[in-house]
Amino acid sequence: MPCSIVVFNGTHHNDETVKIFSKHYSNYNTYWEKGTNNFGGVLVAVHRSIPVQKVDIFQHLPNVIVLDIGTAADKFQLATCYSPPNENLPISLFDKILKRNINTVLLGDFNAKHISWSSTIDNHKGRALFNWLATNSLEVVNKFVPTSTRSNGTIDLILAPTHMIAPTSSFCVLPSIGSDHFPVVWTPTAKLHKRDCLYPIKRTYWTLFKLFLVFTFSFWNDMSSKTDDIMHFFSTYERFLALLASRLTYVSYCSAYKPSLPPHIIKLIQQKKMILRLARKTKHPLYITQLKAYSTIIRKEIFAHKRLSWLNYCSTLNAADVKQFWKKARKHFSVTNPPINGFLSNGAVISSPNEMCNLAKSFYEDQFSMHINTTTSIEIE
Template identity: 30%
Template structure:
């Protein structure tokens, strides 16, 4: 207890106090699971940031600052200044799903970035300067698009009409270069007249009407268009002047999303093991109270599973932390901000002195970024050349590891299932057929003998099975249980039992004797409870398609941990028996 912090000591004392109640272990476990489960994350209104960034490399520090300060759920970028590799934008906006579309002029491309906590799917549009996605917000389907319309080109009204027909709710953000008094412009142009008529026709509104978005003139040419009622939203321009366009931040008060914070659990494993050491006698008495029947022993396992899962919750505290982390160091951000200051100063003054300062500072910034790349490369080479194999493979794995694409729909027989209920039904039907029992060929001698042997075992009397297994020397010892637990990978994932490998590996050694006795009872009765046959299954997408077919999904099943230990113990005895009887040939 001396090496524990004050908060750890407090949690340990309170946990022991709870254990002194005159209630059963099951009742105490149920209380802890209800009282100390993961708290819910509060919500906030959805926000969208539109920014005609003009020059991506020059203004990326401002973009990072906006993301850190305002945490928008959706980011729309126009006029990147040049063609930017998607990999660069992904590194900058690492907590967003980034979608990129090429532009038609020298000013660059269009980007739409969506928070990874929002379920989204890109809409295939074969048109430059326009990118669109489908998003689910508050169980509603939205179409969100980022559009850049150069001054000399027509508005893509035909494509915009198709987007409106895609979903009942639509949000369009972009520099449309359309001027009209309806959204606060002093002048009107042809694009403005056409856009105004189109908005009336589709019952849409400009949410940032009257808000200045250009530093070159007192006008509004960057627009946020939606079917949302303007009174349920708030738009404002942000005071970032790296570009000649002001960023527009729009909040949608009717749409709620999770806050830009996530809960991180901190489990005090020392307290977890200490509490279990204190309660060893109580669990021994609990085991003795149960008879040596298979069902009662299996119920003892279920009680132990529930208590271990509840104890882990009891010694866990949850902390709210920000999800964001800067992709470049604070010192480099300061250098970039000062460069923008010098850039704006020279833009307004045009003095030769300011030009020279900007030029020398720009050389310094480039040199620092080159040094950063050099250090990163040297670190990478050092890890690759490391004599430590784990360091080598950990580094190489990052090069080849491809992140699984989230899917929001499943395709089967050319039918796309989109709702969660339909997806579950489709996957259940597919995997039931895929893993159904294979039919036996009764003309095959081996299949026929296997079928007859299975029928013979199935008709055997329970007492006969118990008698044979009682007299058998195929019993587990405590060392078998220790070795099996030691062989488990130190993973934190769990199935429906909410029990991870790590939690079992942290059991005090006194529990190994109880587990050995309990497993031998189950083995004596050839019992395998139905709860241990239920697996929690997660499907990973093996393709880049957000609506993959069922054959493109990789299912991962997580069985209860005590079930996996029982299976490995049985395999040890089965291998011993098969070797002793000389059944399997040497290979």
């Protein structure tokens, strides 16, 4: 899951570990501070496309990192803090951070439990944090979802201003990746201005893709007839198709793009892809039914979108401006005749070349045959 900003708490890392991390994530700016115990330490990685600057007055504080994120128009302060279980919360430090910039996101492993955000018994750190939140404009984003693998406690908290916790924002807790804490992913409503954000544009050479499928058909056909494990063959062939498409796909980058479909249709297509994977994997009738329903909805939405786009385009045609009218209308006239794929004769479609030639010959022979009555004035002329 791609994230623009990644925060680690309780990393108990050393300088060598940070160097390895920075080497693997070279497209991120990495900031870290050591902790007060063997399990402490914090690390923040910010994508290089996002303007970021470390706040000088909060430098070299153990278990704390404070950064300015974004440009002047959308700048906010990001602070992370790891508070060991046997230490008190640095409330006075939190006050200083919030005093410097009220537009602050404060997050970290606070080891603070309170019934306002955790399904566990309160502890002294939780009560202290609850009292502090009551006097400030921050709210807990991820309430009542356990973040510890050893209990039902919500101890990894994201505190943000109210205007950043809109109904359109969302968070989720991912499965454990080996730590005793679950990763928490938050998608706020704030959109950062990226200075060098490039969008990938993929182009697949489908003609070559088709040629590969034609030339390898006999190989896969023989394999399917000889194999006893149909699922293994299916997964192997599916992997072949994925690798072939990847090999014949070239990616270019641009600084801006205009999607061909509106966001709500793109979201429907993404949901359909997810259900398609589940249907292929589980063969469950529920997913198959949902897949059919999504296909119908998407087809209708695309039709409605194209119809609306065409109506909007037609409304721009001004019959009074003849030159501009024909300049636009010329795009919709073909300069070449379309190919003839078949004839309709007596309610049946004739597509055989020989039969089409015979029909054409018979038709034109009748059209240009001699008239029986040759004494009319037209025939005489």
